[in-house]
Amino acid sequence: MSRPSARKAAPKGEYIETDSGNKVSRRSAITGTANITLGGRTVIMADVHLRGDLHPTRAAPSTSGKEPITTSISIGRCTVISTGSVIRPPSRISRGEVHYYPMKIGDNVFIGPHCTISAISISSHVHISHHVTIHPFAMIKENVKILPHAVIPANMVIPSGSVVGGQPARVVGEVGEGWGVGGGVSGGIGGGEKGGEKGWVEGGDLRELVRSVK
């Protein structure tokens, strides 16, 4: 989060840009920054909550080393988290103690406004619409589109290439061939025709979108 000292009297914009190109809004609410990793060129918009303070408190049993894993939220490259979303790592009782688990969000993931996310993992090229609730320990594979107002139940595993929606969410279709590919090609249910003219496509490369955020 350190800004280069050479830049003096830079106009205070909405976003703080890190060395690796992450853009973090000044109005975002991030707790436990030490436990959050951003992959680079990731956008955190205003009013986004990242609960890094809710981190794992003991070493995972599988690790051989004695150093405890404390990363609670890791986010990949070119991921966009829109306004008002809350990212909170999932917790459950394990061996008689409440334990928070580290959550992973992949590359080129778009998270729409006002979502509540507690998934254990979200793979790359996932498009999440607005007002989506993802309950703890849901696992979302690659190339998934989640429709607005969906409620993903706890522990749900969403296979890659599916479209999910509803309360509770069900797989309602497939994204089809060419999803996430730029240009005129768009497949699946409502697949990305609105993205075309803006230079980015749902489930596609979000680099253009990230670049446009100022």
Place this chain on the structure above:
Amino acid sequence: MSTQPAPAARPSSDRRTSTLQKRTSTALPKPSSIVLDPSVLIAQHAQLTGTHPITIGPGAVLHPHSKISSVLAPVVLGEGVVIYERARIGVGVGDAKAGDANRRTSVLPDRGSGGSLARGEGTVLGRNVVVETNCVVEASEIGEGSVVEAACTLGRGCVIGRYCIISAASVIPANTRLDDFTVVYSGNEKRINQTMKDRKEVRQSYKTKHAKQLDMFRKLIPNQLAKWA
């Protein structure tokens, strides 16, 4: 959180040359009385506002950016209540039109009986109630052990029983009464959680789990109780 500058820095009122009325603060007034148990955990950026009294019982946890508002009526949070990020508690915290217009499609049928408060005013959350992220709770009462999941809206004057689960993104219209052990899901479906109702040990383990969760919060979240006490 705007803090007032030191009063010495301001010109005193008799030295003011302008006859214009001094601009009054637009910040919400601090509650007239906040009764906090010393074991309450209030995270940084949690907000308590309003003019009526706010009472918070022992062991309650307020997450960052949660908001308790007693602008129109008093608020009482019971023992071990957990309020997550950006949840809003208290009568008058939700804007009236947000409930139906743009939020979502399926809503429980309104039980009618007008919009005015049917019961005694105020919001009372029972013991071990959990209110998750982005909820708007204007209900008058929520019973012990109930869970209000993410992005729910509970209208004014609702009475929610014990051990209810209001699943995510549900909208409960004003003056609804839910029996004990009700589960509201899928927007407008309801059922009774028979396991929870019949088996005392399930409720007991639920309680134990909640206590452990509270302990964990106490370990992880820095307490800013001193600011409010």
